[in-house]
Structure formats: structure tokens, C-alpha cells
Amino acid sequence: MATAKKPAAFGTKPGAKPPPPLDLDHGGEEHRKFPRARLEVPFQLWVGEGEGRRFEAKLGSANISVSGAFLNSTFFLKVGTELRASFELDADEDPVEARAVIVRQESPDRQGRGRSGFAIRFVEFFSQSEVTLAKLFLGQKLRDFADEYLSSKRARSLNNELDRCVDALAAWELQKVTHPGDAWSLDQK
Numbered sequence: 001m002a003t004a005k006k007p008a009a010f011g012t013k014p015g016a017k018p019p020p021p022l023d024l025d026h027g028g029e030e031h032r033k034f035p036r037a038r039l040e041v042p043f044q045l046w047v048g049e050g051e052g053r054r055f056e057a058k059l060g061s062a063n064i065s066v067s068g069a070f071l072n073s074t075f076f077l078k079v080g081t082e083l084r085a086s087f088e089l090d091a092d093e094d095p096v097e098a099r100a101v102i103v104r105q106e107s108p109d110r111q112g113r114g115r116s117g118f119a120i121r122f123v124e125f126f127s128q129s130e131v132t133l134a135k136l137f138l139g140q141k142l143r144d145f146a147d148e149y150l151s152s153k154r155a156r157s158l159n160n161e162l163d164r165c166v167d168a169l170a171a172w173e174l175q176k177v178t179h180p181g182d183a184w185s186l187d188q189k
Contacts, residue, residue, distance in 0.1 A: 034066040035137060043071055044086040059117070061087070066133050068100070068121040076105050076118060085120065093132050099124040145172060 040060050047055040059071040069085075077083070081102045088095045100120040108114040122130075135142075149155055149168050158164045 036063040036065040037136065038062065039064045039136075041087050041089065043069070045071075045083050047077075047081065047083045049084075055083070062115065062117065064133075064136075066122075066130065066137065068103070068119060070106075070115075070119045071117050072115065073117040076107075077102055079103065079105060079118075082123075083120070085122075089132055089136055094127065094129060096129040096133050097126040098122040098129070099126075142172075145175070 040062070041064060043059050043061055045055075045057050045059060046053055055077070057073075057075075059073050062070045062072050069087075079102050083100055083102070084098070085100045086095045086097045100122050102118050103121045104119040106114060106118070107116050125133075146168055149171050150164060155164050155167060158167055
């Protein structure tokens, strides 16, 4: 039996070299709901809209998760400051746009050890751009599942794409219940 060609990985065009695997940030005790990836991405940040805009900056991330990011910075804003963030994970998709809150600051110790910056928590996404962020973590698992499931006799017997999509989503949800595990864990298949 011939195996189906796998679709291009997230963020790549067919025939392009796939991106390296995500470098998970396992530093310290993990208490987050979503995994973090060490990923340097330029973030556009601003406070206020239109004529009321009173702050604007471009900072790079140290890590990103679906719930927030740590941004490298030599300046600080007050914890609790609400700001807007925009960043691009895939040149072929619209940027991720979110409302965020600064939840923590870090600065080097007196010997200059440690990082400098602040953590933000995403509190609202715009234009369903959170899907782009979720695909960063789940994309390959979903592709592998869909590739296997859509080649099944059941899926091939369905008459249209919508029915196949609904059937595949039901099968994914059923698998999560019958084979417990963390779908967000990149260490599992």
C-alpha cells in the first residue's frame, strides 16, 4: 500500500525545507497550561489607539506560548499595564494580534546574570489570529492525525469535505477521551 505524501509543515511552502522542531523551554517547574517554545519573534507593542497612542515599541521574544510570551527588554513598563501586541509567526498568514497584560518583570542580578525583560499574558485575540498561534504547537500532530484518519475507509466513504471535516473533528475529540494525554505536549505523539 502506498503511503500518502505528508503536507508541508507549518509555515512552509510545498517543496521548501521544513522548519526545525520547536525548542521547548523547560526551564524551571512548569505550571502553565500550554507549553512554551524558545522562539525569537519581533513583537510590535503599543498602548492606546489612534491619537491616544502614548507608547510604541518593537521587542523580540525569548519564548512564546498560546497564553503569553516573555519579551527581551532593557526598559520596563508597570506590571498590570495593558497593551496591544502584534507578531508574525508565518509569512503566509496574517499576524497574531492580541490584547495583553504585563504580568512579570525580570532583570539581571548585580553580577549581570539573568535575563532582562517582561512577561505578557494574552487576554484577548483578534480576527481568530490565535489559531495561527495554536498551529505552531498542534499543527504537526493535527496533520499526522488528519493524514491517517482521512485515508481511512470511513473518511473516504463520505461525500463532501464538510462531512469529512466534521467526522475528523469528532474522531479527534473521541481520541482525546479514549486515549487520555495532553494534546499540547510536544513530547507525545
